[in-house]
Each structure stands twice: as structure tokens, then as C-alpha cells.
Amino acid sequence: MIKSERFVRVALLSTIGMLSMGVATAAHAQEQTPAATDTATADEEVGGEIIVTASKREKTLQDTPISVSVTGAEAIKRSQVRDLIDLQTLVPSLKVGQLQSSANTNFIIRGFGNGANNAGIEPSVGVFIDGVYRSRSAAQIGDLPNIQRIEVLRGPQSTLFGKNASAGIISIVTKEPQFKFGGNLEASYGNYNAIVVKGDITGPISETLAFSLGGNFNKRDGFSKYINLNQDNNNRNRWGLRGQLLFEPSDAFKLRIIGDYDKIDEVCCSISNIFDGPTGNAVRALGGNLVSNQPYALDSYANFASINKIDNYGISAQADFDLTDTLSLTSISAYRAVRSFTNADSDFTSADLIGENSNHTKIDTYTQELRIASNFDGPVNFLLGAYGFHEKIDSQAQLLYGKDFRGYANLLTGGNYSAFEPTLRALNGIPATVAPFGSQGLGRHEDYNYTNDALSIFGQLDFEPVENLTLTVGANYTNDWKKVATNNSTTDTFSTIDLVQTGANAGLPGSIPAGIYTPGILYPRTNSCSTVTGAPPASPGNPTRSGSCNPFLAFAPLQFLPGFLNFPNVVESGKTHDDNLSYTLRANYKFSRQLSVYATYATGFKATSFNLSYDSRPFAADFIPGSPAQVPAPAASPIRTAGLALANLTTGTRFARPEKSQVYEVGVKGQFEGFGFNLAVFKQILKDFQSNVFQGTGFVLGNAEKQSTVGFELDGSLTPVKGLNFTASVTYLDPKYDLFTGGSAFNPLTNTVVPTNLTGQTPSGISDWSVAVGGTYTLDVGGDNSVTFHTDYAMNSAYQIAQGLPYKASVESLNASIAFGLANGLEFSVWGRNLTEPQYNPVIFPGVAQTGSLSGYPPPPATYGGTVRFKF
Known part of the structure; x- marks a missing residue:
């Protein structure tokens, strides 16, 4: 295993050396293959230049003054990139996290990103496929046939992409149907019985109508097991179909219709025990088991295998019409639907503590974009557009106790959970018809109805006052309306008991002072009394004020x-x-056709996000928590005045305020014969960054008042001789919470998440250095046959995994392939991914219902196999 710190130095020196060598080589490379900052196929090049649509116009990469990484079809094929999760190994600024289910994936660019684990949170990184927005991660991770390129736009892109792009954009472009018959077929087999089949066919239906039809199938045994169930975990089982029609009656009009359906039905994801806390012995006393203190263990225990079922489908129509020789109109209409069902044994032990933790979510999204663009010969060009968005989310969830929960609660309380039940029932008037505390099947039931409507009007003006200098001004005005209704309930009667009032009902002499009592805090016990730390001192008139013999x-x-x-x-x-x-x-x-510089100031916006979870709680301005039996009693507040106060109700957030971003960026782009590079230096700021923190029983949604990152990105490509291409990318980030008074962090003494002022601290989960290097060599062996060797390596320097904990992770990935291509279109290859099998936990979280324990996600093992492709 290469040491991270040493490799950073070596990789940086290698990158600088490659770039320097490129400058020296460029003048002697006139007959060599043109290079760019990705490995592109000939279909993506026009005159040796890569075409991108990052600015909603077709431009060369060199003429696009945006920090954008472009990954072409050839690079995707050589590195065996199956979905967006794999893409991060080729784009250092992009981080993709697979969390507890197939429906929860988080995309992060330049250290900014959110959106997983809560359907009410829109991602800060927008994902678009053929110009259509995919609003939630469950609709973004499927395999796609016939990808032409993937563009990753870094930094705020709200001017052209609206409220969905405060941190960046991932734009996936697939190939249009062709008026010439052809296609591709690919089949792979790998370890863990991995079978991947994908293909597409395209051709003319008439002189003006062409079609394409593609499909994919991806199935694999799990690379981990539930030990006690003898059943696979982390398998693959997904397939999809995608059809297109292209109607092109003239050079002035084109209509492209796309319909797709893909399905996921798999078991995911492995959870490891990083720290076996004080509850571990109680689990074992029940006859249960867990993989204890093994942070990288892939195998685990559970009462049942997790369920991840996702149906994702939609239809879109894009019409392009040349109004005149210099004006064009584009319309993109789309409907997307996601249906997901997940269920997991969330205690991750073989003790039946959590019997069900399920979620059933329906998402329907309608979008309409209309824009007009000019192509004048003069110094002024413009783009004007409007964008409409309507989304409806229905989400139902349940968390129910298993058959062992009651026994578990008794072990944690020395038998008092059951022993005190008759007293608690009597003091609170709970009838005998109510189920015993902690019974199997008791729990919470959630129902959320969410509607979001948004309208944007946007435009961009390019002005060239002198030759080669272009000044750009753009703006986007967005209105966003959200409406949420909940219908949640609990059948866990024990959790609804006011324990302070219970003490008062029993005639006990003391009570908790106002603002001190909080459910979920285990108060130290002394002589059967609970002493409250931090309470005001006792006084003659209230001798028990400093504590409570309750x-x-x-x-x-x-x-x-x-x-x-x-x-x-x-x-x-x-x-x-x-x-x-x-x-x-x-x-x-533009100094020349090969070299240009740009300077940008841009702002971005993401609207309010609602907390669609059981941890949605009233804001402090609306409610003062506490029990009426407290001394003194809680003061009046709007919720109390309205008679809505519930026992054990606490404050929090219903939603997070809008997120606003800004970036200062200077960039240089160079594209020479045999050598190309992009350099961007930036300072990016997010105000009211929407933070979503798991606290062991649910997620707390809040805002970081200000978070900033200073850094640079450098992409380079070098082709010193025909057939040989090197790529290198380096990202450096220096992030900081400039102001985050309402943050959360682990208390390292208890391994519990507590409110923490994070101002001045470095955000967890972000590496200082991210490096990706790769090389491809194609050797002509005669008769139009060839052998292609490829390898790429990505590394992220060590980062703090979770706020407040000392654990760190350093992520790396080594991929390699060898392909033998024949003149008749056949290609045979062998490949491997993640060959170094690094050990790290990208995410750490509190054990569910196991105070003091820590859980995490272990890394995947190496995968390898062989592929046969046929292009016709």
C-alpha cells in the first residue's frame, strides 16, 4: 500500500513533469493524435476538438470558459465505469458516497453536496441526463447504454441551470439515433459471478425518422454475507431499457423523443461495527451477535436481508428549431417518476431489536424548458430561457420494534423497564388494553406529502468589444413554492409518557428545571435519584432545584x-x-486558438429543503420545550398557547433555509497538438449550507451560516507519440466553516452526537488533495488489429471521517485493462477495478438504538473479469 502523503508528493511531481514535458513536446507533435483533457472517441471530436454543452450551447471544450471535466465514452469503457458512483475515480473534484441503500447516493463537488437520506432535500449537485433534470439520487445511479460523454461542471451553475445547481452539475449526454444502421453489443463476466450485458442498435425508419433501442443487464453475487442468514449482501440486480426516436424532416427542425425504464432489486449495503459500545453486551446477552470492533469487515449480522427496490422511468421530448439563420429555439419537456421501497434491519445485529425500518417513496417530476439562442456574426449574442418545475413526493415509513426489544430495554435498565411498568401505567392512567411497553410491532408510522413548484427566467449575453475578448453577463430569477403535510403517529406508548409529570403525580419532591430536561439524555443516577448536571444551584425556597429525586x-x-x-x-x-x-x-x-484565460464571479441558489423525517420538530421561536410539572413551568409559546404541546416534544427544524453560493474563479485553458490542460483557481462560498446529520435515531436538518473553500483544479493530457496518452488531474481544497453556530459533532467520550459550535473547524469528509493519473497505449499489430493497455489510479489524501472523532480515511482506487481489438469490430478485454483494495470507512454514524456504538460503511473489494464487445 502506497503511503498517502508520499504519493501526493510523487503524483504532484509526476503531473508537473507531464505538463512540462507536454509544453516541450507540443512543437514537435504536429503529426500526432490531438490530445484533450479527457480520453475522447472520434465521435466526440470535431476537427480534433471535444464538443461540450456545459453552457447550453455546443462549443468546444477550449471555448467553454467554465471549470468542466469531460469524460468520454472511451475512458468510461476502458475504466469499466458502470454508473456515476464509479465516475469519481476519473474526476478528482467529484465525490460520490453510497450510503445505507441503493436509493441513497450523495454527490459532492469541491467539498459541497448533500441530498441523500431525506427525500425533502434537493441535491446541491444537479444531475441532468440529455438535458433532463433528475431530482433525487434514486433516479441518477442506473446504468446507461451508449453514453457519449459525461460533463462535470464545478462551482455554482444556477444562472443557466436554476435552483438545482448551487454546487455544480453532472451532465450525461447519450448518442442520438443515427440514419446509418449500426450498434454495439457488450458482455462481461467477473468475480462474484458478475454478469453485465448491454447493447444498442440504431438506424433509419425512413429518410426523416431514425431510432435507437438500448438495454442493460447487471447482476452480481454479493461481495459480503449476513453470517447468521448465510445470505449475500451487496449484490447487484438491475436492468433497464431505453428507446429513442429522432425526427429530422429538414436542416431547420429536429425532434428527439426518449423513453426509458430501469429497475433495481438488490440487497445493499454492508455496515461495519467501528466501536462496540456499552450496549454490545446487552445484544450478546439476548443471544444476538455482531461483528465487533472490525471497521473494515464486509460480513455482518441481521435478522433479515435488506430490501432495495427502485423503479425509475420517464419520457422526454426535445425540439430544436432554427427560426432564422441566426436564431434557434429549443424546447425540452419531460416527465420523470421514481418508485422506491427499502427495508433494513437497522440495528445491524442478529438480535431482533428493530423489526422493520421501511420507506416507500413515490416521486413524480414534470419539467419544461424553453430557450432561444442567437448565432450572430456581430459582437453580441444572447441566450434567453424559461424553466418550469413541478414535483410531488409521497413518502411513507415505519420503524417497528422487534421481538427482542423489550428484553433489550430490561437489560439496559437492570430489569426496571418491566418492573416499573405497572407503576408508570398507574401514575399515567394507561389502560390494560394498551400493549406492554416495548412489544414487538410497536413503533412509529410516518406519512409525508410534499409539493414543489418553481419557475425560472434566465438569460445570458455575450459581448465581444474587441477581437478575442468576450464579456459575459447572465442572470436567473427563480420563484420556488413548497408545501408539506404530515400524518405521523406512534404506537410506542412508553415514549409518550411525561416522566417529569410522572414524578409529580407520584408526589416526588423535585423536578427538572426549565430547559434542562431533554429526552435521549441518560442522567447519572445516585441513590436511585437522577442528578441533573448544569442545573441552577439549590436555594432555601427550592432545596431540590439542583437535582431531581425522580x-x-x-x-x-x-x-x-x-x-x-x-x-x-x-x-x-x-x-x-x-x-x-x-x-x-x-x-x-483568447490569446490564440490554443490558449485562453477567463475570470468569473458567479452566484448560486438552492431553495428551502424540508425535513421529511420523524426528526422534523418545531422551531424554537414556536415552542418552549419542557413539562408542565417543571419548576418553574415552561413559559407560554405559540404552540403551547394553541394547545398543541405534546409530551416530550422538543425543538429543532422543520426545514433548512435556502442555500446561496458564490465563487471567484480564474482559469487558463490550453489545447495544443499532443498536449492540453485546464487550470482553475477559486474561492467558493456557501451561505446557509443545508446540513443533514444522523444522530442515531434520525436526521437533524440545519444550516451552516457560512462555509468556504479555497483551492485549485488542474487537468492535463499528453500524447507524446501516436497511440500513447497520459492524463493527470489534481485538486486541492482548503475548506472551513467560517460560521456554524448550530452544528453537531460527536462527543469522543460518549460517541454520541451533540450540538457543537463548529465555527473555524475543517468540515469532515473533505480531502486536501485529490489526484487521478492514467495512461492508455494502443499498439497497432497489423491488419487493423490493435492491443490497448490502460491503467488509472485515483487517491484522496487522509480526511477526518466524522466531526469530533479522530478517525481518518484515505481513499484510493487502481483500475487497469488490456483490450485486443479486431478489424471486424470484435474486441476482447480483461480488466480489474479497485485492485489495491484500500481499507477505509467513508462515513461513520451512531449505532441505531445502541448509544455509544459507532457504525460505518466498509470499502468494496477488488473486482475483475473479462469483456467481449462487438461494434457493427
Whole structure:
């Protein structure tokens, strides 16, 4: 295993050396293959230049003054990139995290990104496929046939892409149907019985109508197991179909219709035990087991295998019409649907503590984009457009106790959970018809209805006052409306008991001072009394003020599922309305056809995100938490005045405020014969970054007032001789929470997440250095036959995995392939991914219902196999 720090130095020196060599070589490379900052196929090049649509116009990569990485079909094929999760090995600025299910994937660019684990949070990184927005990660990770290129636009892109692009854009472009018959067929077999088949066929139906039809099938045994179930985990089982029609009756009009359907039905994902906390012995006492203190273990225990079922489908129509020789109109209409069902044994042990943790989500999204663009010969050109968005989400979830939960609660309380039940029932008037505390099947039931409507008007003006200098100004005005209604309930009667009031009902002499009592905190016990730390000192008039001889308070940590205050109600409307003007100012100067520089200031915007989880709680301005039996009693607040207060109700957030970003960026682009590079230096700032933190029983949604990153990105490509191409990319990031007073971090003494002022700290999960290097050599062996050797290596320097904990991760990936291509279109290859099998945990989180334990996601093992392709 190469040491991370040493490799960073070596990789940087190698990159600088390659770039320097490229400059020296460029003048002698006139007859060599043109190079670019990705490995592109001939279909993606026009006159040796890569065409991209990052600016919603077809331009060469050199003429696109945006920090963008382009990964072509050839690079995707050679590196065996199956989906967007694999793409991060080729694009250092992009990080993709696979979380607890196939429906939860997080995309991060330049250290900014969110959106997984909560259907109410829109991602900060927008994903577009053939110009159509995919609003949630469940609709973004499927395999796609016949990809032409993937563009990763870094930094805020809200001027042209609206509210979905505060941190960046991933744009996937597939090939249009062709009026010449042809196609591709590919079949792979690898370890873990991995079978991947994909293909497409295209051709004319008439002189004006062409079609393409593609499909993919991806199945693999799991690379881990549930030990006690003897069943695979982390398998692959997904397939998809995609059809296109292209109607082109004239050079002035083109209509492209795309319909697709893909399905995922697999078991995912492995969870490892990083730290076996104080609850581990209770699990074992019940006869259960867990893989203890093995952070990289792939195998685990569970009562049932997880379920991940996703249906993703939609239809889109793009019409391009040349109004005149200099004006063109584009319309993109789309409907997308996602249906997902997940269920997992979330305690990750063979003890039946959590019997069900399921989620069923339906997402329907309608989008319409209309834009007009000019192509004048003069110094001024423009693009004007409008974008409409309507989305509806229906989400139902359940978390139910298993048959061992009651016994588990008794072990944690020395038998008192059951022993005190008759007393608690009597003191709170709970009838005998109510199920015993902690019974199997008790739990919480969630129902969320979410509607989002948005309208954007955008435009961009390019002005060339003198030759080779282009000044750009662009703006996007967005209105966004959201509406949420909940219908949540709990059948866990124990969690709805006011333990402070219970003590008062029992005539106990003390109570918790206002603002101190919080469900979920285990108060230290002394002589059967709970002493509250941090309480005001005792006084003659209130001798028990400093503590509470209320033994019932010891049960507070087991009140996992208290009642939920549904909204809208008379205090909370469940509605938000945001509007914003984002804009871009840019100057771009071309010294020559090969060299240009640009400077950009741009802003971005993402609208309010709702917390569609059981941890959605009233804002502090609407409610003062506490029990009426406290001394003194909680003061009046709007929710209390309206008579809506529930026992054990606490404050938090219903939604996170809008996220606003800005970037200062200077870039240089060079494209020479045999050598190319892109360099961007930037400072990027996000205000009110929407933070989503898991705290062991749910997610807390909040805002980081200000987070910034200073850094640079350097991509380079060198072709010293025909057939040989080197690529290198380096990203450096220096992130900081400039202001985050309402943050959360682990307490390293207890391994629990607690409120923490993170101002001045470095955000977790972000590497300082990310490096990707690769090489491809194609050797002509005669008769139009060839052998192609390829390897690429990606490395991220060590980063802190979780705020407050000392654990770090350093991620690396080595991929390689050898392909033998025949003149008749056949190609045979052998390949391997993740060959170094690094050990790291990209994410750490508190054990579910296991206070003091830590869980994480272990890395995947190496995969390898062989592929046969036929192009006709």
C-alpha cells in the first residue's frame, strides 16, 4: 500500500513533469493524435476538438470558459465505469458516497453536496441526463447504454441551470439515433459471478425518422454475507431499457423523443461495527451477535436481508428549431417518476431489536424548458430561457420494534423497564388494553406529502468589444413554492409518557428545571435519584432545584419514538416561498486558438429543503420545550398557547433555509497538438449550507451560516507519440466553516452526537488533495488489429471521517485493462477495478438504538473479469 502523503508528493511531481514535458513536446507533435483533457472517441471530436454543452450551447471544450471535466465514452469503457458512483475515480473534484441503500447516493463537488437520506432535500449537485433534470439520487445511479460523454461542471451553475445547481452539475449526454444502421453489443463476466450485458442498435425508419433501442443487464453475487442468514449482501440486480426516436424532416427542425425504464432489486449495503459500545453486551446477552470492533469487515449480522427496490422511468421530448439563420429555439419537456421501497434491519445485529425500518417513496417530476439562442456574426449574442418545475413526493415509513426489544430495554435498565411498568401505567392512567411497553410491532408510522413548484427566467449575453475578448453577463430569477403535510403517529406508548409529570403525580419532591430536561439524555443516577448536571444551584425556597429525586427519569434514553406534532397546524403553515436572483459575470480572452484565460464571479441558489423525517420538530421561536410539572413551568409559546404541546416534544427544524453560493474563479485553458490542460483557481462560498446529520435515531436538518473553500483544479493530457496518452488531474481544497453556530459533532467520550459550535473547524469528509493519473497505449499489430493497455489510479489524501472523532480515511482506487481489438469490430478485454483494495470507512454514524456504538460503511473489494464487445 502506497503511503498517502508520499504519493501526493510523487503524483504532484509526476503531473508537473507531464505538463512540462507536454509544453516541450507540443512543437514537435504536429503529426500526432490531438490530445484533450479527457480520453475522447472520434465521435466526440470535431476537427480534433471535444464538443461540450456545459453552457447550453455546443462549443468546444477550449471555448467553454467554465471549470468542466469531460469524460468520454472511451475512458468510461476502458475504466469499466458502470454508473456515476464509479465516475469519481476519473474526476478528482467529484465525490460520490453510497450510503445505507441503493436509493441513497450523495454527490459532492469541491467539498459541497448533500441530498441523500431525506427525500425533502434537493441535491446541491444537479444531475441532468440529455438535458433532463433528475431530482433525487434514486433516479441518477442506473446504468446507461451508449453514453457519449459525461460533463462535470464545478462551482455554482444556477444562472443557466436554476435552483438545482448551487454546487455544480453532472451532465450525461447519450448518442442520438443515427440514419446509418449500426450498434454495439457488450458482455462481461467477473468475480462474484458478475454478469453485465448491454447493447444498442440504431438506424433509419425512413429518410426523416431514425431510432435507437438500448438495454442493460447487471447482476452480481454479493461481495459480503449476513453470517447468521448465510445470505449475500451487496449484490447487484438491475436492468433497464431505453428507446429513442429522432425526427429530422429538414436542416431547420429536429425532434428527439426518449423513453426509458430501469429497475433495481438488490440487497445493499454492508455496515461495519467501528466501536462496540456499552450496549454490545446487552445484544450478546439476548443471544444476538455482531461483528465487533472490525471497521473494515464486509460480513455482518441481521435478522433479515435488506430490501432495495427502485423503479425509475420517464419520457422526454426535445425540439430544436432554427427560426432564422441566426436564431434557434429549443424546447425540452419531460416527465420523470421514481418508485422506491427499502427495508433494513437497522440495528445491524442478529438480535431482533428493530423489526422493520421501511420507506416507500413515490416521486413524480414534470419539467419544461424553453430557450432561444442567437448565432450572430456581430459582437453580441444572447441566450434567453424559461424553466418550469413541478414535483410531488409521497413518502411513507415505519420503524417497528422487534421481538427482542423489550428484553433489550430490561437489560439496559437492570430489569426496571418491566418492573416499573405497572407503576408508570398507574401514575399515567394507561389502560390494560394498551400493549406492554416495548412489544414487538410497536413503533412509529410516518406519512409525508410534499409539493414543489418553481419557475425560472434566465438569460445570458455575450459581448465581444474587441477581437478575442468576450464579456459575459447572465442572470436567473427563480420563484420556488413548497408545501408539506404530515400524518405521523406512534404506537410506542412508553415514549409518550411525561416522566417529569410522572414524578409529580407520584408526589416526588423535585423536578427538572426549565430547559434542562431533554429526552435521549441518560442522567447519572445516585441513590436511585437522577442528578441533573448544569442545573441552577439549590436555594432555601427550592432545596431540590439542583437535582431531581425522580427515578423515572432514568428511562428517558429509551423513549426513542415520542409523539409527533403534525403540520400544517394553526401555528405552522407547512409552506415556504423563496425567490432569488443568481447571476454570472465573466471575462474570457483568447490569446490564440490554443490558449485562453477567463475570470468569473458567479452566484448560486438552492431553495428551502424540508425535513421529511420523524426528526422534523418545531422551531424554537414556536415552542418552549419542557413539562408542565417543571419548576418553574415552561413559559407560554405559540404552540403551547394553541394547545398543541405534546409530551416530550422538543425543538429543532422543520426545514433548512435556502442555500446561496458564490465563487471567484480564474482559469487558463490550453489545447495544443499532443498536449492540453485546464487550470482553475477559486474561492467558493456557501451561505446557509443545508446540513443533514444522523444522530442515531434520525436526521437533524440545519444550516451552516457560512462555509468556504479555497483551492485549485488542474487537468492535463499528453500524447507524446501516436497511440500513447497520459492524463493527470489534481485538486486541492482548503475548506472551513467560517460560521456554524448550530452544528453537531460527536462527543469522543460518549460517541454520541451533540450540538457543537463548529465555527473555524475543517468540515469532515473533505480531502486536501485529490489526484487521478492514467495512461492508455494502443499498439497497432497489423491488419487493423490493435492491443490497448490502460491503467488509472485515483487517491484522496487522509480526511477526518466524522466531526469530533479522530478517525481518518484515505481513499484510493487502481483500475487497469488490456483490450485486443479486431478489424471486424470484435474486441476482447480483461480488466480489474479497485485492485489495491484500500481499507477505509467513508462515513461513520451512531449505532441505531445502541448509544455509544459507532457504525460505518466498509470499502468494496477488488473486482475483475473479462469483456467481449462487438461494434457493427
